[in-house]
Amino acid sequence: MTEAPSQPLTDARNIPALLSALRGQGRSCTVLVAGTPGGSIHVRDGLVVAMETPGAPSAEGLLLRSGRISEETWSSVRAADTTHEHLADELVHRGLVGAGELEVISLSALFDAAFALSLATPDSWEVTDPVPTLYRNAGVTPERLLDEVSRRVDLLAGQPGSVAALARTRMEPASTADLPGAVGTLPARHQDVLAHADGRKTARDIAFALGRGLFAVMMDLRHLLDRGLVRPRTPSADARPSTAVRSAPIATTRTAPGPVSLPRRRPGRTSSPAHRPQD
Structure with missing residues (x-):
């Protein structure tokens, strides 16, 4: 599909607004979000197809950590697709995961990553060319993504x-x-x-x-x-740090103060200050 002509994205005040602009343009790109935990948002033809963040297991992580596929098998799949553009097709073709099952896992990881990003305050964001990632779904609109994140926050809120x-x-x-x-x-x-x-x-x-x-x-x-x-846990002097392995941070060229996360949005072509999200 031919992308719609790019329009300036400097009017996008936060990430949800940015995703809406990308949706209107039918863009295919990857948005790198800097911060803790930070992450990446993969957009294809204006729809969000995947998100990855150190704050939640990705589709790959869910497959490997659950024992659905082994590290050795995953390495073999990646070696067969050196571009990493068709990892999902390769998994299904080999009969390692059913097409429907992989779609469920893909969407689950997407919504979970969006939820994780909504709990933090990103520092900045950058729109880049599309980066290959593992996904198998038709993509979701920014509106559906925000609705699902809000639903999850509401289910967990209202408690001490x-x-x-x-x-x-x-x-x-x-x-x-x-x-x-x-x-x-x-x-x-x-x-x-x-x-x-x-x-x-x-x-x-x-x-x-x-x-x-x-x-x-x-x-x-x-x-x-x-x-x-x-x-x-009651804090103690010898408290040990969080034990899960963390992914390498995503580098961006600039940072800016101010609160935002995913369902919070951010402005600019490559980076811009963050604004408070809409939870």
């Missing part, structure tokens, strides 16, 4: 502490006498999360360890908190 605070809090088992008996009544997924709530891991760390989405893990942690089975 903010959603962002829950995401960065290290949890530990509650020291209650009836803990063993209560654990036995939990679904397996809750028991898995509880087993990883060792006082050193955040929700993000647990998501990477289990090969599950950040939002799903946070929902389970909220349930465990409500039942009194976990509690925020």
